[in-house]
Amino acid sequence: MLLLAEVHPFLVLVLVVLVLLSLLAVAIRRKGAGRKREVGGGGRSRRRRLPPGSVGLPLVGETLKLIAAYKTENPEPFIDERVRRHGRLFTTHVFGERTVFSADPEFNRLVLAGEGRGAVECSYPSSISTLLGPHSLLLMRGPLHKRLHSLTLTRLAVRLLDQAKKITFELTVKQLMSFDPGEWTESLRREYVLLIDGFFSIPFPSFLSFTTYGRALKARKKVAEALREVIRKRKEAKKKRTTRGEKGLEDQEAAAEKQGLPTVASGRRHMYKKDMVEELLEAEGGSLSEEEMVDFLLALLVAGYETTSTIMTLAVKFLTDTPSALALLRGEHDKIRAMKKDEMEPLDWSDYKSMPFTQCVINETLRVANIISGVFRRAVSDVHFKGYTIPKGCKVFTSFRAVHLDPEHYENARTFNPWRWQGNEALQQAGSAGVFTPFGGGPRLCPGYELARVVISVFLHHLVTRFSWDAVEEDRLVFFPTTRTLKGYPINVRLRCRTPC
């Protein structure tokens, strides 16, 4: 009861609905499999033993305890307690399903790499799958996932020429569809906000359009329609060019470049670079359907939007709370600015590569904040690890948070200390030991990881070189339903005075 009172009643309702739906699904699956398993294995042979743990209360399992912990600034005791009692691999019952929870970097690595190799597969709650669309990269599996994932990787390597685009969403839209910020982008973003709100709401039926989920479904339709329109127009333009025998944009640009002519509408000269829509139109021999392309674009916008902007905000918060780190960071960026002719001269790749302390700040923010606290998978065959057997069909949660905040892997693990990343080897060592995985790993390694780093670096550059700021009021982090600051971290910003004034 105490726990129930701590949790918002709306969330309790969400959970109950989710739990009931999931239980039904689990019951059907179990019946099909025709066998039961107990936590810890009881009298079973050692080979069939599930990691020890507790499945908590009937129906809700340990979900309410988890949520209550994640709604505080310090959710670690939830994991610490269980690791102490059962070890780094333990069984729990969250979000309606028995789940093997891993705080073990070795197991996490096995799971991340195990997808597509007959060991595990990606697994999202159905409410989120519906909003993402069935063809979303995040839900796709098998060879098509592999091909489209690598398509994303090549297209998302950003050039800092685009640095003027400070806002993540606008930058992503520009990358994907080549649109500059404007009315269209802004109205698309408004619908996106509604869509993302729906991720953590009760998945009521669509006719209840006044609910958060109903509004999200409506927003999804609008976003999908806007994206479909873009794809159709681009398809038509491409077809017209082909039937008229005209050269593609790429050839036109190359020809103009040879003649020393300006090549883009903005008057700026640059090499033609295909955007994501162009890539999608040509991918799979031009066979992708409009729906597949819409889901693909939508997922990219969703995946990059919340994550990057939250890390930006939290980096600023951690820097504000750690003035010596802010001073060092500012020094690094002032030095870069001092080499420029004027305030407006854009950054280039070599500038980005001369921001070592900025990268330390970003790594440490990613480590401490854990925007993606871990990922869910489902075992598609029995997985054997350190004497345990995770049976086929079992849900697995590889917790990045538990590893990132484990004192065994990081000294003073729960303190923001960007200096720990200084020196070239620190990141490499943590990466190869599997103890730093903010962007996941294996075949689903985040394709936006470099874009995110660049966007955050450029944002910090402009912020610290041009402005100073103070926090308006006390704010704190929470980790449920998503990682964020409770009040959105309001700050008072002033133009920085660099000359005597």
Ligand code: HEM
């Ligand atoms: C700080 C920012 C970011 C963080 C912490 C982050 C983290 C992650 C993580 C952990 C995954 C793996 C999910 C899994 O294994 O199930 C992932 C996947 C993904 N991310 Fe990111 N991400 C960030 C930014 C971005 C950006 C900017 C984009 C694109 C514009 C992006 C696009 C994607 C996509 C499409 C996937 C799915 C890949 C697949 O399933 O094959 N992310 N991200």
